[in-house]
């Protein structure tokens with residue numbers, strides 16, 4: 348068998364391994380259930396990142412493993428390697444190509460973010476507060492004018508929500524995986540994001556920033572209701588919260604904290 352040039356061999360192995368790697372990466376179901384308008388563009392972005400990054404990983408590993416195998420020293424060979432110093436063409440190529448790739452992906456990511464975060468005129472404000480170890484929610488715009496506090500996140504289907512996120516103690520991260528978007532809750536500042544639910548149902552709300560011993564218990568539920576049912580829920584909450592409007596500390600938080 349005639350030995351092919353090493354670069355051609357590496358290229359052949361790399362191409363076959365890249366195709367297999369990309370096929371495997373795309374075959375894996377990476378994403379949780381999709382329940383917002385942001386989910387499709389973000390999942391697509393993730394697939395594009397896989398298609399671009401898997402061949403890069405495969406190429407680097409092919410060159411590394413092939414070189415270890417093909418150019419290893421023969422038994423008993425104590426001689427020095429060839430005195431190679433620098434290769435300008437190679438260095439220009441391996442700086443230019445990744446720079447172009449990373450810049451293009453950054454622009455694509457920025458365009459997707461701009462699209463999914465575009466403010467809607469009828470967006471509903473929801474204030475989210477993270478504290479060890481529970482989320483609480485405030486709805487400032489209610490029919491009666493009084494803000495509604497809730498330990499449950501309830502949202503109307505098809506209406507954009509503008510979350511304003513705060514933290515009372517340490518860093519938390521407000522994340523509804525089914526909506527895809529996530530933002531840190533940082534003491535002293537207000538962070539935000541916008542999302543439009545597209546599916547009725549109950550979805551996990553989690554904290555995605557290690558925030559203390561009870562971090563794993565910092566899980567709640569987001570319920571997405573048809574708009575009319577949501578209005579009913581909000582009106583009901585407004586009625587209930589009238590007598591004790593000053594109770595801002597969620598009872599479950601203190602219980603869980605004491606249990607640690």
Ligand SMILES: [Cu+2]
Nearest residue numbers: 554556558562
């Ligand atoms: Cu946490």
